[in-house]
Amino acid sequence: MKKSIKNRLVGNFMLIILITVVILEIMLIKGIKEYYYNNVETIMTNQIEFSTDFYSRYFSSSSLENIILDDIDVFWQHSDAQVQILTLDGKLLMDSLGVRNDENLLYPDIESAKENGKGTWTGHVPYDEEPIMAVSMPLKYQGTPIGIIRFVSSLEQTNHIIAQISKFLILMGIFVVLFSGVVSLFLAYSIVRPLAEVTSAAEKMADGQFKTRSRVTLNDEIGRLSNTLNY
Numbered sequence: 001m002k003k004s005i006k007n008r009l010v011g012n013f014m015l016i017i018l019i020t021v022v023i024l025e026i027m028l029i030k031g032i033k034e035y036y037y038n039n040v041e042t043i044m045t046n047q048i049e050f051s052t053d054f055y056s057r058y059f060s061s062s063s064l065e066n067i068i069l070d071d072i073d074v075f076w077q078h079s080d081a082q083v084q085i086l087t088l089d090g091k092l093l094m095d096s097l098g099v100r101n102d103e104n105l106l107y108p109d110i111e112s113a114k115e116n117g118k119g120t121w122t123g124h125v126p127y128d129e130e131p132i133m134a135v136s137m138p139l140k141y142q143g144t145p146i147g148i149i150r151f152v153s154s155l156e157q158t159n160h161i162i163a164q165i166s167k168f169l170i171l172m173g174i175f176v177v178l179f180s181g182v183v184s185l186f187l188a189y190s191i192v193r194p195l196a197e198v199t200s201a202a203e204k205m206a207d208g209q210f211k212t213r214s215r216v217t218l219n220d221e222i223g224r225l226s227n228t229l230n231y
Contacts, residue, residue: 013184014177021173029166036158037133041120044135044151047079051149052137082152088114088138088145099127109136113148122155131155 083096090104112119113136122133134152138145 009187010181010184013187014181017180017184018177021177025169025173028169029162032165033162036162037122037155040133040153040155040158041135044079044081044133044153045118047081048135048137048149048151051079051083052139055139055149056141079151080153084150084152085139086110086148086150088147090148093147107134107136109134110148110150113137113150114145125152128154131159 082099083094084092084099084105085094086092086105090106090110092099092101092105095101107121107123109119109121112121117138119136120133122131124130125132131154132152133155134150136148136150139147139149
């Protein structure tokens with residue numbers, strides 16, 4: 001009986017601890033991922049806003065095709081990201097990495113940029129195995145969109161950092177569970193031991209050993225029960 005109660009107590013303690021640790025781990029890892037992804041998006045947004053503003057001030061009188069033909073690197077000279085210039089229907093006019101695509105690009109960030117002024121998308125592209133984040137914004141002439149500028153950045157390094165932090169958090173979670181398991185054993189023993197002594201004393205008294213005394217001195221229900229038996 002003592003072992004059964006102790007196992008149940010430890011099991012219940014560990015279940016609560018495990019559920020709590022798992023929930024916290026998921027929330028922390030998710031929060032860290034959002035934090036790093038938001039940082040990447042913020043950096044790319046600042047860079048793309050600089051390029052669109054520069055174009056609006058100094059090159060909006062020229063068509064996108066002419067700027068590309070003149071080999072003006074105003075769009076990507078302040079960024080290490082892959083830069084793409086597209087028409088409003090998604091036709092790729094220029095890619096800083098030399099990627100070619102004869103089909104219209106219909107990625108979610110491009111569609112969102114046309115409708116909302118900015119679009120962000122994470123996923124994979126056919127020409128690279130690494131996950132990427134893309135940020136798109138419209139290029140405007142006198143307030144009217146005439147094209148789309150798109151910055152694309154690899155998430156490989158960001159995901160590597162997130163993975164390293166996640167591993168550390170998981171190891172810490174395992175340590176917390178193991179440490180809590182040891183503490184649970186002591187807690188369960190402290191609860192079961194006086195109960196076992198009271199049970200043992202009651203059994204002896206039931207056999208006629210009325211001089212039996214229990215050693216339980218806790219000031220709780222078990223202690224009061226022990227005092228009653230001693231009396």
